Amino acid sequence: QSALTQPASVSGSPGQSITISCTGTSSDIGGYKYVSWYQQHPGKAPKLMIYEVNNRPSGVSNRFSGSKSGNTASLTISGLQAEDEADYYCSSYTSSRSLDVEFGGGTKLTVL
Amino acid sequence: QVQLVESGGGLVKPGESLRLSCAASGFTFSDHYMSWLRQAPGKGLEWVSYISTSSSYTNYADSVKGRFTISRDNANNSLFLQMSRLRAEDTAVYFCARDRAVLGSNRAFDVWGRGTMVTVSS
Numbered sequence: 001q002s003a004l005t006q007p008a009s010v011s012g013s014p015g016q017s018i019t020i021s022c023t024g025t026s027s028d029i030g031g032y033k034y035v036s037w038y039q040q041h042p043g044k045a046p047k048l049m050i051y052e053v054n055n056r057p058s059g060v061s062n063r064f065s066g067s068k069s070g071n072t073a074s075l076t077i078s079g080l081q082a083e084d085e086a087d088y089y090c091s092s093y094t095s096s097r098s099l100d101v102e103f104g105g106g107t108k109l110t111v112l
Numbered sequence: 113q114v115q116l117v118e119s120g121g122g123l124v125k126p127g128e129s130l131r132l133s134c135a136a137s138g139f140t141f142s143d144h145y146m147s148w149l150r151q152a153p154g155k156g157l158e159w160v161s162y163i164s165t166s167s168s169y170t171n172y173a174d175s176v177k178g179r180f181t182i183s184r185d186n187a188n189n190s191l192f193l194q195m196s197r198l199r200a201e202d203t204a205v206y207f208c209a210r211d212r213a214v215l216g217s218n219r220a221f222d223v224w225g226r227g228t229m230v231t232v233s234s
Contacts, residue, residue: 034219038157045227046157051212051220089157093219098174101147101159101219 004028004090004104011110017078020107022090023071028102030071034093037066037075040106041086049088050075077109085111114138114223116208121228128198128232134191134208134225142166142186145211147221148193150204150230160206161193165215176202198232205229 005023012018022029022037029035035053038046048057050066053073063078073092077084090104120132132148147162161172161182170182181194191208206228209221 036220038221040157045207045224046221047224048212048220048222051222052218057212057222091157091159091219099159100162100171100173103157103159106156 003094003096003099003102004092006088006090006104006107008105009108009110011112012077012080013112014080014082016080017076018080018109019077020075020088020090020109022073022075022092022104024073024092024094024102025071027096028071028092028094029068029073031095032093033068035066035068035073036091037064037073038089038091039084039086040089046089080111082111085109114210116210116223116225118206118208118225118228121206121230123231123233124198125234126199126232129194129196130198130230132193132195132206132208132228132230134193136189136191136210139210139223141184141189143214145213145217146182146184146191147209147211148180148182148191148206149209149221150202150206151227152201152204155204158204162211162217163191164217195230198230200232203230203232 037050040046054066148160163182179197210223212220212222
């Protein structure tokens with residue numbers, strides 16, 4: 001069981017917006033700014049989409065945005081496109097003694 | 113171009129050892145923290161270990177602590193993961209990844225290798 005909780009799946013039609021939530025605790029998401037989001041297509045390596053809650057690396061579309069409120073982080077994808085269909089993972093630094101970085105279980109995004 | 117290439121994976125029996133390597137190119141390797149992460153078949157991502165720029169700091173997930181050792185060779189732009197006393201639950205694709213921050217860590221991995229498969233089975 002993952003330490004960060006994500007919905008197993010979300011879906012949307014092309015052009016729509018969707019939001020994926022990621023819920024943790026005050027020991028991870030709520031306590032630090034080190035929240036990241038990754039996109040992973042089948043058989044491929046993950047790709048960093050958002051870092052430090054709401055920053056986009058160079059080359060990532062501005063259709064992707066991140067936010068945080070309390071112990072919950074969110075990834076919003078606007079103007080959905082077919083190529084956005086993938087698995088999305090959130091991650092956070094954690095002050096837990098058993099880990100340094102923890103991940104959510106992943107969310108499968110289906111573009112209808 | 114910026115690139116990470118893992119090698120060393122394979123099929124081993126429970127209790128055996130394996131050493132993974134990761135060759136870096138296209139960036140100043142010694143400026144970045146590096147990590148190993150893994151993904152079991154059909155499962156999510158799991159952070160395994162990190163090492164600081166000068167190897168002064170390392171950290172491990174509890175699931176591998178005492179069995180895995182991370183190291184790096186900045187002169188040869190290489191990262192390693194020595195895995196011992198392997199278990200069936202260590203079966204996964206192992207990725208090396210670069211921390212995005214320079215001379216520090218923001219726990220964001222912006223460059224990943226393609227991964228190397230480790231299978232532990234009798």
